[in-house]
Amino acid sequence: MKRLLMMALMSSVCFGNDPAPGFEDLTVTGQTRSAEANAPLMPNNGVEATVLDSLAEDFHGGNAGAPVARPELPFRPDFEATISMDNVKYWTRWALETLQGTKKPIRMIRYHLTGKGVLVQVVADYSLVSAALQIPGSGLAYGPGQIFLSPDQRQAGPASRDNLCVMVSVEVELPGALRGSEPAPGAISVKPGAPEFRVFYEVDLQEYAGLMAEKGSLERQMHSANREQHRRITTRLMEVDEKIGNFDGTVLPVTATPALFRILAEALNSQKLFGDKITLSIVGDKFVVERIDAEILRFARVGLQFDYAGIMSGAGGYRISIAGRIRRRN
């Protein structure tokens, strides 16, 4: 009976002819289920597309050519799935919707899917972390908006610490395999990288968000553009790419301190950003993404065991590949 119930739960989560975004490659076979029935799989299902959708989209480079398959596993997985950028962008959307318009110290959380894992970016008010993070010099050497230019072109601005934001970025590396391990339900062990710090004005964050939104919009328009529109879109896209690239490339030579992480952790936890959906926390001097995805959690909750989590690349961009077995309970 238990086994039957488990299988029913699993099929209600996994199976479908028209799967939710990010689950197009689900390869478990079995009964079919409608897209409506899969609705709970879709983060923020029913929320209208907004600029946040665009902001959550991103181009992560990589990946022209044939898709890279996951390595052969030393067992026959009972289920496997790939989670595309479409899914990851919803994580950003969750965070943005939660934070939009608030005056709380955490201003934005953004996710990227990269070749190694997931890049998590947390933007906080400078005043929140000022005690633990000293900007070299008396302030920024350039004024608002200059961060989007290359360093050669930036004009010196008034040294200021007013209306500043700090972005902390950590690339969380997904393990290539979790063979032999049995992660606790809802948790995938991950390996955080060295954090990077960027400091900029609050208006720069707004422009950055606007540029990301514009980039997504231009990329979508490009596919149906005629010759002249295509030329115009390409020109503008290059400019937007360059501005975003200059922003992303401006990293402060600052070393993370435990105090900084403690402050950020307290802010993140007190804002209860994600509820049950995603838990981003900080333990000691490391970022830990305890729950990579609510949907992965669903697998775990119905008794599935993760045996593999890795990154694949293909024509559509990077994807997280997961595979595992039905947990056998003694």
Added chain:
Amino acid sequence: MPVFLAFCLSFFLVSTGFGKEPDLSIHLSRQMVQKISGLAAGELKHAFWLDLESGTGSQANLSLNLALPFSEIPGSIAVNGRNQQISNLLTPLCNRAGEIFENASCAADGTGRPQDGIKLRVRVPFGMRILEDSGKTLHLQSHNKPEISASYDADIQRYLSLISQAADISARIEAIYRDEATPWEQLRPGMETLVRDLRAVKALITRFESRSAFFAIPDAATIRRLLSQARVEETLRQAVSNSGASLEQLVLGDDLRVSLKINQVARVFAPYMPGVVMSKMEVQMLSREGSEAVPYLLLEGEVR
């Protein structure tokens, strides 16, 4: 009678050159200016390149970028009046060559030290005034102080190679846009591949530029010593002469202003304009609908 008058008027206009369109008009993008200046340097193309930063009309903001071998620079330099060991001052941003182009940036931990394979980058910003006889003489007068930083030689070489690739892909994209004889739907797949390639290349270029911050402004004596020890004048003279032009003057004033005069600069562009005598050179800020203005170097000439 009116026909005769019209004939006379048109003859007059043609004979005086009034309203005459140039035989050839070329807009060179920033990447193309960098590429041509690198090619003009021939074998020494990694020694310097010109960067078109902004400008309009006869005024242009260019920078002359020099990449000097570490072994040819002095052991100490004066910065802000203090003498400092160059090995303590000039550390590359990244610990290893190649890291500067990676997705995650290389946070400086100060462990990188100048050694073989690292070059000193000197950026001399110029406000360029293009003279009336611009086809013959180019007079560059710096309006800002030279800045220095350190980069791995391999990274500089890759950067210049990427600049060259970007210029080539851009040229191919422009050629496809101009190909109105072929239906757009046939061209679109190839175009999308090219645009993806160009974006990937430009992303790497932007990474290098945004992470290669110049952080030190040496004093005049140091700059003079650097230019002398690195044989910049000889290098420039040789590179310029490879293209058929000649360096008439390179002067560094005590106020750190650099004056550079190149004769027969039109010859630098001659391989790109065969049989053409350049008649005009200016910088234009061009924008297409929905895009911001960016600088282009305009060259016009007559076919002889």
